[in-house]
Amino acid sequence: MKKLLELLKDGNSRTPEELARELETTRDDVLRQMDFLEHAGVIRKVPFMNESNGCSTCASCSGCEGGCAAECKGCVPQNAKMNMGTMWEVV
Amino acid sequence: MSTATIALLGQPNSGKSTLFNALTGLKQHVGNWPGKTVEKKEGSFARNGVTYDVADLPGSYSMSANSDEEVITRDFITSGKADVVCILADSSQLERSLFMLADYAGIDAPCFLVLNMEDVAKDQGKTVDVALLEKKLGIPVMMFSAxxxxxxDQFYFTLERALKEKSHINVSELEKEYEKIIGYNEIKEQIKGGNISGYTPMWLTVKYLxxxxxxxxxxxxxxxxxxASKIESIGLDANGAIATGECKFKWIDELLEGAVNKTKTGVKLGKLDRIYTHRFWGKPAVVLTVILGLLGSFIPALxxxxxxxxxxxxxxxxxxxxxxxxxxxxxxxxxxxVVIQSFSYIVKMLGFVFGVTLVFGMLEEVGVMARISYVFDNTMGKLGLQGKSVMPFLVSFGCTMGGAAxxxxxxxxxxxxxxxxxxxxVPCGAAWAIIPMLSTVFFGAGAPLIIVVLLLVMILHMWITAKIFGRTLVKTEDRCGMIMELPPYHKPKWGALFRYVFGRTKDTFFRVVKVVLIVCLIFYILSYGSGVNDTSILYKxxxxxxxxxxIFGLPWQLFIAFVAxxxxxxxxxxxxxxLYAGGSYGEGFMAAMSGAARAANLNELLLANVSRPEALAFIFAITFNLPCVVALAATYQEIHSVxxxxxxxIYYTVGALILACLAYHVGLMIW
Structure with a gap:
C-alpha cells in the first residue's frame, strides 16, 4: 500500500488495472488495498454532484425549501444515475 | 436448558443479516446500542435443548476504532458476552473479506469462520479447501450459503463444534509478520506486563502501532x-496502520495459498477500452468520439x-x-x-437541446463519458488541475452554475x-441551443463544422486561460494522482434516459420562453419607432x-445581442x-413589414442583412462570452473573492470580443 501511494505521488491518475500492472499484482489485490486505505481515511471517494443530496450542491437552489426533491435546473437530475465510475483521491 | 450467546461479525454485504434473520426468524428485537445511534439487533433460537442468543453486530470493515460501529463491535466481543463469535466472509472475494478475520486474530474470544456466498464463488469457478484452512487457522471453517x-444443518453443527472446542485463531504466522515492524517487539514487551482482558498483547501492540x-x-x-512512558518514547510511524495492514494482507495471502483454487480470471480489457486507455491513441479516439457525438446530435435535432x-x-x-x-x-x-417568431426560434433551439442531451446522456449511460474524463485527466494535470475538475467541466456542458457549484x-x-x-x-446548455441553431441559419450544412471549430477553440481557450491564470493560482506540485475506476459498459436504460432528456428539454423550454419573450418584447418596444425607423432611441x-x-465584426444589432x-x-x-424582425431595420425590411411582401421570413432577412463573417464573429462572441449573470453569482458564492x-x-468579455474580431477577419478571408 505504501508503494501504491508512492505511485500516485507523480500526479497521474490510474485505473485499478493500471495500478495492478505497475505493482505487479492482481486487480483484486489493488481493490482490497483501496478498500483498506479508504477505511483508514488515507484515500476517499470523490462525491458526485447527484450523490450529495443534489440539493446543497447547487448554488441556485439554496437550502432545502420544498424538500430536496425540488431539483435545480441545469444541475444533474437527482435520479439520473451517472455511469461515471468512481474516483478516489488521496486525502 | 442451557444458553449460549453467538455474535455475528462481518463486513457489510457479507450476508450477516440474511443469516441472522434465518436463524432467529420472528424472535428478534431491534433497538439501539446504549448512547449510540447504531442499530442493535438481537434474537434467539433453540436447538437440541440449548437456547442460543444471537447478537447481530453492526457491519464494520475491521476491528479498528474508526467508527461507532467498530467500537461497539469490539467492546461487545471483548467484554466476554459472546460464547462464540461467528466471523463471516464473502467467499467470492476472500482476499478482501478475510481482512476482518485478520484484524480479529489476537482477540481473546472463541470463534469460527463461515465462508458465505458459496454459490457466487462456485459461479466464479472458485473452490476452497476448507480442511486446509481449518488446519492453518486452528478454528472450524465452513462453506456456506445463507x-x-x-x-x-451444517451451520448448527459447526457452531456446536466451535462452542465445544472454544477454538482460537492460530496467530503464529501472523505474528511473524508483525515482528518485522520496527518497534513491535519493544512495545509488546512492555504491554505484556499489563493486564487487559479480552485482548492478547499481540493485538494490543498492533492496535497501538x-x-x-x-x-x-x-x-x-x-x-x-x-x-507506559517507555512505549511512549518509542517513536510511532504515522503510517503504522498501513504497515500492519500489509502484514495482515500478507498473512491472508499465505492462508489462501493452496487453499483456494480459481480458474484464472485475469482482467481483460475490452476492445474499446484498449483504445481509450491507449497511451497514444486514447486522446484522438476520445476527441473523435466527442465530435461524432456532436454531429450525431444533429440527427434527432433536424x-x-x-x-x-x-x-x-x-x-x-x-x-x-x-x-x-x-x-x-x-x-x-x-x-x-415577438410571439410567433420567438417560438420559431425556441423550438429550433430545443431541437438541439434535445439532440445534445440525448446523445451525451447516452454516452454517459453507456460508460463512454467516464473514459473521456479519464483520458483527459492527465491533460488536467498539465493545466495544474485535479482530475476531479473533470466533473465540473462535464456539468458545465449542461449549466455553468452547476459546474461552479x-x-x-x-x-x-x-x-x-x-x-x-x-x-x-465550456458552452452551457443555453449555448448548445443557440449556437447550432444560428449556425444552421447562416451556414446550413456547414453548421457541424462550425461546432467542431468552436469545440477546438474552446480547448485552446481553456489552455490559454489556464496559462494566464494558472501561474498565480496553482502549483503543479499540489497535484496528487487519483484512482479512477471505470464503470462497466452497459446498454442505456432507454426509459430513464428519455425521461431525463425530456425533463431537461422541458426545463429548458420554460426557462428559454420566459427570457426570450421578455427580451424580445423589450427590444421590440425600444426599437419600435412609430413607423419611422430612425427615430427610435435604440437605433440612434x-x-x-x-x-x-x-471593429469586432459586429453590426450594432448583434453587439446589443452580445451584451444581452x-x-x-x-x-x-x-x-x-x-431587432431584425422588428419595425426598425432597413428600408427593405419596412417594405416587407407593410403587408404585401410579407413572404420574406426572418432567416432570409438575417441572411440578407448579416454577412457570414459577421455571423461567425457573433457566434464566437456569444459562445465565449461570460455564461450568464447567475453563473457569475454562483462563481462568487464558491470562490468568495470579488x-x-x-x-x-472581464477576461471573458474582452476575450469574447477578441475572438469575435479574429473570427470576423478569418471569415473575411474565407468569404
Whole structure:
C-alpha cells in the first residue's frame, strides 16, 4: 500500500488495472488495498454532484425549501444515475 | 436448558443479516446500542435443548476504532458476552473479506469462520479447501450459503463444534509478520506486563502501532507508569496502520495459498477500452468520439428544426390575416415578430437541446463519458488541475452554475478558482441551443463544422486561460494522482434516459420562453419607432456605437445581442428576433413589414442583412462570452473573492470580443 501511494505521488491518475500492472499484482489485490486505505481515511471517494443530496450542491437552489426533491435546473437530475465510475483521491 | 450467546461479525454485504434473520426468524428485537445511534439487533433460537442468543453486530470493515460501529463491535466481543463469535466472509472475494478475520486474530474470544456466498464463488469457478484452512487457522471453517435453507444443518453443527472446542485463531504466522515492524517487539514487551482482558498483547501492540486512540488510552490507564512512558518514547510511524495492514494482507495471502483454487480470471480489457486507455491513441479516439457525438446530435435535432418551420408559415398566415382585418401595425408586429417568431426560434433551439442531451446522456449511460474524463485527466494535470475538475467541466456542458457549484469538491482554493474559470469556457446548455441553431441559419450544412471549430477553440481557450491564470493560482506540485475506476459498459436504460432528456428539454423550454419573450418584447418596444425607423432611441444609440462594434465584426444589432447574452445566452435570440424582425431595420425590411411582401421570413432577412463573417464573429462572441449573470453569482458564492470573480468576468468579455474580431477577419478571408 505504501508503494501504491508512492505511485500516485507523480500526479497521474490510474485505473485499478493500471495500478495492478505497475505493482505487479492482481486487480483484486489493488481493490482490497483501496478498500483498506479508504477505511483508514488515507484515500476517499470523490462525491458526485447527484450523490450529495443534489440539493446543497447547487448554488441556485439554496437550502432545502420544498424538500430536496425540488431539483435545480441545469444541475444533474437527482435520479439520473451517472455511469461515471468512481474516483478516489488521496486525502 | 442451557444458553449460549453467538455474535455475528462481518463486513457489510457479507450476508450477516440474511443469516441472522434465518436463524432467529420472528424472535428478534431491534433497538439501539446504549448512547449510540447504531442499530442493535438481537434474537434467539433453540436447538437440541440449548437456547442460543444471537447478537447481530453492526457491519464494520475491521476491528479498528474508526467508527461507532467498530467500537461497539469490539467492546461487545471483548467484554466476554459472546460464547462464540461467528466471523463471516464473502467467499467470492476472500482476499478482501478475510481482512476482518485478520484484524480479529489476537482477540481473546472463541470463534469460527463461515465462508458465505458459496454459490457466487462456485459461479466464479472458485473452490476452497476448507480442511486446509481449518488446519492453518486452528478454528472450524465452513462453506456456506445463507440463502440456502439446506445449508443450515451444517451451520448448527459447526457452531456446536466451535462452542465445544472454544477454538482460537492460530496467530503464529501472523505474528511473524508483525515482528518485522520496527518497534513491535519493544512495545509488546512492555504491554505484556499489563493486564487487559479480552485482548492478547499481540493485538494490543498492533492496535497501538496503528495509532488506535481507544487502545492507547486503555494502555495508558492500565500499564504501570514506567512501561507506559517507555512505549511512549518509542517513536510511532504515522503510517503504522498501513504497515500492519500489509502484514495482515500478507498473512491472508499465505492462508489462501493452496487453499483456494480459481480458474484464472485475469482482467481483460475490452476492445474499446484498449483504445481509450491507449497511451497514444486514447486522446484522438476520445476527441473523435466527442465530435461524432456532436454531429450525431444533429440527427434527432433536424426533425424538430423542421417542425419549427411551421411557425414561419403560421407567422405569414396570421400576419396576413391581421393586416387584412386592419389591425394596427404595432399589434401585428407584436404577435408575429415577438410571439410567433420567438417560438420559431425556441423550438429550433430545443431541437438541439434535445439532440445534445440525448446523445451525451447516452454516452454517459453507456460508460463512454467516464473514459473521456479519464483520458483527459492527465491533460488536467498539465493545466495544474485535479482530475476531479473533470466533473465540473462535464456539468458545465449542461449549466455553468452547476459546474461552479460542482467545483466545491476541490479543496484547494486556487485550483477551485482555476477550475471555475475554465468551466466558463465550456458552452452551457443555453449555448448548445443557440449556437447550432444560428449556425444552421447562416451556414446550413456547414453548421457541424462550425461546432467542431468552436469545440477546438474552446480547448485552446481553456489552455490559454489556464496559462494566464494558472501561474498565480496553482502549483503543479499540489497535484496528487487519483484512482479512477471505470464503470462497466452497459446498454442505456432507454426509459430513464428519455425521461431525463425530456425533463431537461422541458426545463429548458420554460426557462428559454420566459427570457426570450421578455427580451424580445423589450427590444421590440425600444426599437419600435412609430413607423419611422430612425427615430427610435435604440437605433440612434446603435448607429452611434457601430463604428466601434464593427471593429469586432459586429453590426450594432448583434453587439446589443452580445451584451444581452451576458445576462443569459437565450437573451441574444430575443434581441435578434426583435431587432431584425422588428419595425426598425432597413428600408427593405419596412417594405416587407407593410403587408404585401410579407413572404420574406426572418432567416432570409438575417441572411440578407448579416454577412457570414459577421455571423461567425457573433457566434464566437456569444459562445465565449461570460455564461450568464447567475453563473457569475454562483462563481462568487464558491470562490468568495470579488477580485477574482471580476477578473474572470472581464477576461471573458474582452476575450469574447477578441475572438469575435479574429473570427470576423478569418471569415473575411474565407468569404
Amino acid at each position: 440463502t440456502d435453507t439446506k445449508a443450515y 496503528e495509532n488506535d486512540k481507544v487502545v492507547s488510552a486503555k494502555l495508558k490507564e492500565s500499564l504501570p507508569a514506567d512501561a 426533425p424538430i428544426m423542421a417542425v419549427a418551420s411551421i411557425f414561419d408559415v403560421l407567422k405569414n398566415v396570421i400576419g396576413d390575416a391581421l393586416v387584412s382585418v386592419g389591425c394596427p401595425a404595432f399589434v401585428t408586429g407584436l404577435v408575429c415578430d 460542482g467545483a466545491r469538491v476541490i479543496d484547494n482554493w486556487g485550483q477551485k478558482v482555476l477550475t471555475i474559470a475554465l468551466a466558463w469556457a 444609440v446603435g448607429t452611434a456605437i457601430e463604428p466601434v462594434t464593427k 447574452s451576458s445576462v443569459g445566452k437565450e437573451g441574444a435570440v430575443g434581441v435578434i428576433s426583435a 477580485k477574482w470573480t471580476a477578473k474572470i468576468a
